[in-house]
Amino acid sequence: MSTATDAPHSAAAPVFELSDIGVRFGGIVALDGVGLDVRPREVHGVIGPNGAGKTTLFNVACGFVTPVQGTIAWHGKPLDGLRPHQLAGLGIARTLQGLGLFDKISVLDNVMVGADRHGRAGFWSGLLALPRSSRDERTLRERSMTVLDELGIADYAGRAPASLPYPIRKRVALARALVAEPELLLLDEPASGLSEEEMSELGDIIEGLSERISVMLVEHHMDLVMRVCDRITVLDFGKVIAKGTPAEVREDPAVLAAYLGNEVTHDDSVHGLNGGENA
Amino acid sequence: MRKALDTVRGNVLLKHSLIALLAAALVLLVMESVSPFRQGQLAMMAYYAIAAGGLTVLTGLSGQLSLGHGAFMAIGAYTTALLLQEREGALPMIVIILIAALVATVVGAIVGVAAARLHGPYIAGATLALAVAVPGIALHFSSVFGGEQGLNVKVPEVPRLADDALYFLTGTETSTSEWVAYSAWFLLIIVYFLLANLSASRIGRRWRAVRDDEVAASLAGIDLGRDRVVAFVVSAACAGVAGALLALASRLAAPGSFSLVLSLTLLSAVVLGGLGSLLGALLGSGLLALLPNLATSIGSSMGLSDVKAAELSPLVIGLTTMLVILLAPAGVVGSVRQLLAGRGPRATTAAAGTPGAGADTPTVAEPRG
Numbered sequence: 001m002s003t004a005t006d007a008p009h010s011a012a013a014p015v016f017e018l019s020d021i022g023v024r025f026g027g028i029v030a031l032d033g034v035g036l037d038v039r040p041r042e043v044h045g046v047i048g049p050n051g052a053g054k055t056t057l058f059n060v061a062c063g064f065v066t067p068v069q070g071t072i073a074w075h076g077k078p079l080d081g082l083r084p085h086q087l088a089g090l091g092i093a094r095t096l097q098g099l100g101l102f103d104k105i106s107v108l109d110n111v112m113v114g115a116d117r118h119g120r121a122g123f124w125s126g127l128l129a130l131p132r133s134s135r136d137e138r139t140l141r142e143r144s145m146t147v148l149d150e151l152g153i154a155d156y157a158g159r160a161p162a163s164l165p166y167p168i169r170k171r172v173a174l175a176r177a178l179v180a181e182p183e184l185l186l187l188d189e190p191a192s193g194l195s196e197e198e199m200s201e202l203g204d205i206i207e208g209l210s211e212r213i214s215v216m217l218v219e220h221h222m223d224l225v226m227r228v229c230d231r232i233t234v235l236d237f238g239k240v241i242a243k244g245t246p247a248e249v250r251e252d253p254a255v256l257a258a259y260l261g262n263e264v265t266h267d268d269s270v271h272g273l274n275g276g277e278n279a
Numbered sequence: 280m281r282k283a284l285d286t287v288r289g290n291v292l293l294k295h296s297l298i299a300l301l302a303a304a305l306v307l308l309v310m311e312s313v314s315p316f317r318q319g320q321l322a323m324m325a326y327y328a329i330a331a332g333g334l335t336v337l338t339g340l341s342g343q344l345s346l347g348h349g350a351f352m353a354i355g356a357y358t359t360a361l362l363l364q365e366r367e368g369a370l371p372m373i374v375i376i377l378i379a380a381l382v383a384t385v386v387g388a389i390v391g392v393a394a395a396r397l398h399g400p401y402i403a404g405a406t407l408a409l410a411v412a413v414p415g416i417a418l419h420f421s422s423v424f425g426g427e428q429g430l431n432v433k434v435p436e437v438p439r440l441a442d443d444a445l446y447f448l449t450g451t452e453t454s455t456s457e458w459v460a461y462s463a464w465f466l467l468i469i470v471y472f473l474l475a476n477l478s479a480s481r482i483g484r485r486w487r488a489v490r491d492d493e494v495a496a497s498l499a500g501i502d503l504g505r506d507r508v509v510a511f512v513v514s515a516a517c518a519g520v521a522g523a524l525l526a527l528a529s530r531l532a533a534p535g536s537f538s539l540v541l542s543l544t545l546l547s548a549v550v551l552g553g554l555g556s557l558l559g560a561l562l563g564s565g566l567l568a569l570l571p572n573l574a575t576s577i578g579s580s581m582g583l584s585d586v587k588a589a590e591l592s593p594l595v596i597g598l599t600t601m602l603v604i605l606l607a608p609a610g611v612v613g614s615v616r617q618l619l620a621g622r623g624p625r626a627t628t629a630a631a632g633t634p635g636a637g638a639d640t641p642t643v644a645e646p647r648g
Contacts, residue, residue, distance in 0.1 A: 083497070088500025096495065102491035109484055114499050116484070126477050126483070128473070128476060129292035134292065137291075137480070140481070180499070
């Protein structure tokens with residue numbers, strides 16, 4: 001551990017902790033003894049060359065992949081045996097690379113699905129349209145409109161997601177995750193497919209979020225990672241090769257070697273890694 | 280005026296109650312102005328529509344395809360028949376229908392739990408097996424269920440209160456078949472009222488989410504299994520009510536009424552009208568209840584023998600379904616809504632400032648209620 005002792009988050013106990021995670025697909029070792037912890041109001045980046053195991057680690061954190069070894073803990077309690085939907089109830093929200101928007105319902109309804117954990121009305125109030133149910137609907141709608149407004153996409157509330165441009169759809173997915181008011185947000189490649197300007201706006205959004213919640217960011221755009229992360233875990237071939245603040249990681253010889261070793265195929269990333277010094 | 284309209288639109292209970300009241304008045308008007316033969320056809324349309332409404336929730340909203348809803352109707356019908364073997368001392372009709380719904384609900388819960396673990400074509404396969412098995416059970420235990428002949432249903436007398444009320448409203452005496460037709464339609468209104476409420480609530484939205492993307496839905500915290508089972512139970516209950524009414528209207532519960540064709544017919548009704556829309560299910564059921572007769576009478580007027588003319592109706596139903604799927608895959612209601620959404624000037628801008636109106640903006644062509 002090379003965590004700087006003067007980092008603002010070092011004293012706090014971790015919110016979310018993955019320790020000694022091992023995942024195998026057939027004979028292939030996808031993750032081997034990977035550990036990381038996310039502290040309160042920390043943005044924790046996970047980077048690494050393609051095939052390093054970032055997405056597998058994300059899927060483990062989401063509950064989609066069950067590791068063959070290791071533990072996942074939430075506020076110090078193990079999360080073993082919980083199904084993916086139960087994590088939302090604890091305050092863990094996730095966005096996927098594939099967006100996964102509900103295409104046949106409006107943007108507002110998409111976000112209201114995310115807000116559902118704040119609903120109180122049950123089956124019978126819904127069946128009989130009791131006041132409890134309409135109160136619920138009103139609350140969920142207001143919460144959802146607030147988040148859409150914060151992300152600057154309130155104008156699209158009534159639209160079908162499929163009719164919107166990709167960057168807007170990404171924001172809808174983010175709104176759906178945020179409206180649950182999670183304590184921890186897991187973001188998988190949130191910057192993919194965004195322009196420079198949109199990525200910079202995303203950076204502002206993530207920085208704004210880190211005042212309230214913890215974020216685990218799996219991303220390969222170095223500019224963004226170097227700008228918003230408090231700490232970074234670097235993976236290569238399924239192992240952690242470095243951990244630390246952006247400054248520490250940038251100087252780490254193992255990290256440079258991992259990226260330079262892939263120079264031909266990962267030209268962008270190397271460029272980003274160096275360019276990050278200016279950011 | 281506009282403000283009043285907005286209030287009605289924003290309040291689910293008020294809106295659905297108003298529609299239900301209007302529908303009830305319309306039912307009274309139509310019932311009194313048609314012949315007893317047409318009343319029988321209308322009763323048929325009503326129980327088809329109740330089952331199709333349940334299937335709309337299951338297939339159109341929660342995304343589970345059932346090829347076996349005829350089986351739940353059979354369960355409702357046989358329950359009713361077993362409770363109505365004697366006219367003396369029989370339970371009130373509404374209680375019998377509720378018991379039929381309850382039995383179908385219990386079976387639906389069991390099948391639903393199994394179905395929730397399956398996907399797409401496998402659910403279809405499992406429910407198909409159910410559609411084949413249930414009439415088979417009736418044949419096997421012929422001492423209880425009457426075998427091939429089935430069980431006769433002794434329809435109870437019209438209750439005094441209902442008789443008086445209908446006499447007060449219409450000025451005519453009510454026969455038992457008329458009473459069954461009325462009951463079918465009033466139950467249809469109640470069932471659709473409840474289903475429309477569910478569709479407009481959190482549960483309806485979760486069903487749509489599960490249908491559109493399972494993975495994203497579970498990430499958003501939706502318990503896929505639980506919501507799917509609830510949808511299955513709701514639709515099985517509807518089919519149970521429909522089966523009870525079928526038994527009452529035809530005064531018979533026999534295996535022949537619950538062939539695979541019935542299950543497929545229900546599915547056609549749902550697709551014809553527009554998947555996911557209750558109004559569509561109602562229209563589709565109307566088509567399927569009235570088409571066979573129309574086809575037969577056209578057939579005989581063209582000089583076909585009665586038998587040949589009767590054989591026309593499956594052909595007409597099949598062709599109609601194929602035409603709708605080819606030309607208007609969103610069904611009747613879906614296509615009309617798409618047309619309106621495409622043409623309407625209020626398509627995009629209304630939603631932003633007024634969250635109240637936002638939920639119902641027409642840009643999302645998905646039918647509600």
